Amino acid sequence: xxxxxxxxxxxxxxxxxxxxxxxxxxxxxxxxxxxxxxxxxxxxxxxxxxxxxxxxxxxxxxxxxxxxxxxxxxxxxxxxxxxxxxxxxxxxxxxxxxxxxxxxxxxxxxxxxxxxxxxxxxxxxxxxxxxxxxxxxxxxxxxxxxxxxxxxxxxxxxxxxxxxxxxxxxxxxxxxxxxxxxxxxxxxxxxxxxxxxxxxxxxxxxxxxxxxxxxxxxxxxxxxxxxxxxxxxxxxxxxxxxxxxxxxxxxxxxxxxxxxxxxxxxxxxxxxxxxxxxxxxxxxxxxxxxxxxxxxxxxxxxxxxxxxxxxxxxxxxxxxxxxxxxxxxxxxxxxxxxxxxxxxxxxxxxxxxxxxxxxxxxxxxxxxxxxxxxxxxxxxxxxxxxxxxxxxxxxxxxxxx
Numbered sequence: 282x283x284x285x286x287x288x289x290x291x292x293x294x295x296x297x298x299x300x301x302x303x304x305x306x307x308x309x310x311x312x313x314x315x316x317x318x319x320x321x322x323x324x325x326x327x328x329x330x331x332x333x334x335x336x337x338x339x340x341x342x343x344x345x346x347x348x349x350x351x352x353x354x355x356x357x358x359x360x361x362x363x364x365x366x367x368x369x370x371x372x373x374x375x376x377x378x379x380x381x382x383x384x385x386x387x388x389x390x391x392x393x394x395x396x397x398x399x400x401x402x403x404x405x406x407x408x409x410x411x412x413x414x415x416x417x418x419x420x421x422x423x424x425x426x427x428x429x430x431x432x433x434x435x436x437x438x439x440x441x442x443x444x445x446x447x448x449x450x451x452x453x454x455x456x457x458x459x460x461x462x463x464x465x466x467x468x469x470x471x472x473x474x475x476x477x478x479x480x481x482x483x484x485x486x487x488x489x490x491x492x493x494x495x496x497x498x499x500x501x502x503x504x505x506x507x508x509x510x511x512x513x514x515x516x517x518x519x520x521x522x523x524x525x526x527x528x529x530x531x532x533x534x535x536x537x538x539x540x541x542x543x544x545x546x547x548x549x550x551x552x553x554x555x556x557x558x559x560x561x562x563x564x565x566x567x568x569x570x571x572x573x574x575x576x577x578x579x580x581x582x583x584x585x586x587x588x589x590x591x592x593x594x595x596x597x598x599x600x601x602x603x604x605x606x607x608x609x610x611x612x613x614x615x616x617x618x619x620x621x622x623x624x625x626x627x628x629x630x631x632x633x634x635x636x637x638x639x640x641x642x643x644x645x646x647x648x649x650x651x652x653x654x655x656x657x658x659x660x661x662x663x664x665x666x667x668x669x670x671x672x673x674x675x676x677x678x679x680x681x682x
Contacts, residue, residue, distance in 0.1 A: 284409045284655055291412040292652060292653060293315060293316075296652055297315040297650070299650065300312040311648060311650065312650050312665060313650060313651045313661045313665060313674075314662055314665075316531070316662055316664060317534070317536055317664065317665050318531065318534060318599055318602075318665065319664070319665040319666075320667075323667065325536075326595060326599050328595050330588055331533065334588070338574050338577050338578050344574065346570050346573065347381070348570065349561050349565050350381060350564075351379075351380065351381020351570075351571060351576060352381070355576040356380075358580060358583040358584060359529075359579070363525075365509075367510075367517070371516070371546075375517070375546050375548050376546075376547055376548070376554070377544055377545065378544070378554070378557035379545070380543050380545075381540070381542050381576060382541045382564070382571060383539035383540070384530050384539040384541045385497065385526050385527065386413070386528075387541060387567075387568065388526035388527060388541050388542060389497065389526050390417055390420075390567065391560055391567070392495050392524040392526060392543060393418050393420070393421045393458075394563040395559050395560050395563055396456070396493070396495075396524070397422050398559055400456060402457075403422070403424040403426060403449045403456070404424070404425050405425075405427070405446070405458065406425060406460050407427065407428060407460065407461075408428065408429055408430060409430045409631070409655065409658060410466075410468070411462065411467045424449075426448075426449060428441050430466075430471070431623065437473060439480050442459070446488060446491075450488075455491065456491065457491060457492045459485065459492060459494050459495065461473075461494065462497040463496065463512065464498070464503075464504035464508045464509075464625070464626060465501070465503050465504055465626045466627070467499075467500065467629055468654045468658070468660040469622040469623065469631045470622075470624040470625055470626055470629050470630055471625055472627075473511075474511075478512070478515040479515075481515070482515055485521060486520045489520060493524070494519060494523045496512075496523060496526065498512070498525065499527070499528040499530065499531050499541075500626075501532075502596050502600070503599075503627045503628065504625075504626045504627070519546075522546070522553070522556065524545060524546075525543070525546055526543055527541050527542045527543075528540075531628070533579075533582075533595075535575065538572055538575040540572055540576060540579065543560060545557055545560065603627070603628065603664060607630065607663055609668070609671040610671050613672065613674070613675040613676060614675040614679075616675075617675055617676045619632065620632065622658075628663065629660050629664070630660075630661050630663055631654065631658050631659065632661065632678055633658060634653075634659050635657065635682060637653035637654075637655065637658055638656065640653075640681045641653050643681035644678065644681050661674065
């Protein structure tokens with residue numbers, strides 16, 4: 282399956298703005314461009330408990346600068362949200378330090394900035410990935426290569442990853458950063474199976490000191506518990522430095538507040554300490570500190586049992602809505618013979634196209650806005666398309682190809 286060339290300019294934001302302008306003029310528009318969860322009435326799924334929490338955080342402490350690393354309890358509770366009952370085991374088996382960041386994008390930026398301090402670095406990205414990855418990497422590291430997402434069986438192409446690593450090492454690169462967007466990969470919704478993670482674990486651990494991992498888990502809360510547990514087991518057995526990029530944008534619809542974190546995770550204490558200090562220095566230069574009020578609100582939400590229960594229920598409800606939309610789309614795609622990339626969970630479904638831009642333009646004529654992520658792949662952000670607008674979407678894409 283030909284994925285096509287990566288885009289030089291990410292068109293997603295521009296397409297979303299165009300769709301919103303047409304909506305404002307009273308046109309009927311299906312906007313499946315942007316990675317923001319919307320309910321069927323078009324609103325963000327922000328429960329009253331979150332809005333109330335913000336109303337109560339208007340003291341001086343909410344508006345003062347935080348430390349560069351961020352509020353300590355915020356960082357601890359964020360890890361607890363991700364690792365859950367495995368947090369104590371994770372801390373016992375590995376050294377971990379965390380820096381608050383402006384969203385998941387900030388965590389990625391900080392990772393690439395820190396990794397650029399290594400001797401002869403190279404970043405290995407998925408060929409079919411978030412279009413902004415190459416843009417972020419190239420600000421700090423010029424050596425980039427791409428691995429195949431899938432082999433002929435439609436699973437992670439471990440052999441190609443190995444070939445790309447071996448090629449980089451033979452060409453003089455000494456430090457390779459392997460980026461994994463898992464689970465709920467953007468733009469396909471693919472999630473690795475336990476057996477794929479086992480194979481990946483064996484591969485990465487066979488290159489001690491040379492291969493490091495960046496794990497982008499921005500969409501983790503839209504996967505299931507089995508997948509989360511498998512991912513934690515994978516992390517606990519990695520023998521290399523791992524950059525874990527976390528975000529509250531997708532989980533709690535905190536898109537514009539820009540709150541996330543980078544966790545540095547390794548069995549080597551000194552390695553983590555070095556990269557933590559490096560990351561603090563880099564964060565100070567890149568953005569100084571992040572949103573103090575938002576961190577304080579999250580501390581309140583995650584440390585109160587009633588709020589925590591409500592948040593888990595809200596996340597479960599949002600996941601159910603996405604699952605229903607995906608099921609409707611995939612069933613129709615099957616019926617009309619529309620080919621899609623392997624999907625498991627999450628915000629997006631991607632469709633191979635002969636010309637993604639031509640297909641995009643034909644769909645716009647019908648008031649349907651979807652985003653090319655390469656020249657041959659179109660992404661449907663089902664997260665923001667109301668459920669009643671899903672029927673007919675796959676057929677429209679098929680006709681526009």
